[in-house]
Amino acid sequence: MTYSAILKSYGYTRDTMYVTIGMNLLNVAGNYLVIFGPFGFPVLGVMGVAFSTSLARLIGLMAMILIVRRRIGLRFSLKSMFHIQRTHLKKLLKIGIPSAGEQLSYNGSQMIITLFITFMGTQALAAKVYTQNLMMFIMLFGAAISQGTQILIGRHIGAKEFDAAYRRCKKSLYWAIGISLLSSTALSLSSTHLLTFFTSNREIIEIAATLLLLTII
Numbered sequence: 001m002t003y004s005a006i007l008k009s010y011g012y013t014r015d016t017m018y019v020t021i022g023m024n025l026l027n028v029a030g031n032y033l034v035i036f037g038p039f040g041f042p043v044l045g046v047m048g049v050a051f052s053t054s055l056a057r058l059i060g061l062m063a064m065i066l067i068v069r070r071r072i073g074l075r076f077s078l079k080s081m082f083h084i085q086r087t088h089l090k091k092l093l094k095i096g097i098p099s100a101g102e103q104l105s106y107n108g109s110q111m112i113i114t115l116f117i118t119f120m121g122t123q124a125l126a127a128k129v130y131t132q133n134l135m136m137f138i139m140l141f142g143a144a145i146s147q148g149t150q151i152l153i154g155r156h157i158g159a160k161e162f163d164a165a166y167r168r169c170k171k172s173l174y175w176a177i178g179i180s181l182l183s184s185t186a187l188s189l190s191s192t193h194l195l196t197f198f199t200s201n202r203e204i205i206e207i208a209a210t211l212l213l214l215t216i217i
Helices: 002-009 013-036 045-071 080-084 085-117 121-158 162-189 191-195 202-215
Strands: none
Touching: 002 013, 002 045, 002 121, 002 202, 013 045, 080 191, 085 121, 121 162, 121 191, 162 191, 162 202, 191 202
């Protein structure tokens, strides 16, 4: 994620996309081998899946390190990791702590909400999980626009083009809201069909379909 952020800030967003796609394909292929055991491959179960996922991510990391070296010419050493300039650290934390706090707050709320839902039974919990899996596709568009806008605004601010940065932010906000609204509506209209990929339980499908309808709001 760190190497990905470095590449994105330099404008090499496609490279990170290609590495992520390749990493996920390796992960899927590895999981298939250790779960179903084709061609006489040993079935390793959960431990095999964990190993496959870790290996795919390690290969992804190696690819990112090579791309950063080739594209930007940045090289990191163990010494540089422990030698941090206080002025840089102070500036990073000033931005990073509120940003991380937002994510911590969201994750904390999800843990508490999940705890409440477990008291409602396994069907309610399953409906929540399936709904969140589908909601990722709605959030994907907003997140992509957000990351792209973050880079553009950073460049505008660096060039002292504050009005252009503000206009870029508003334009991206409207696009993100519009696309998210359309995708959530489409997902809700096709929810019953999509949920059958996860389960045939009608009660779970009905609960999840209601949740996806509320996702539009």
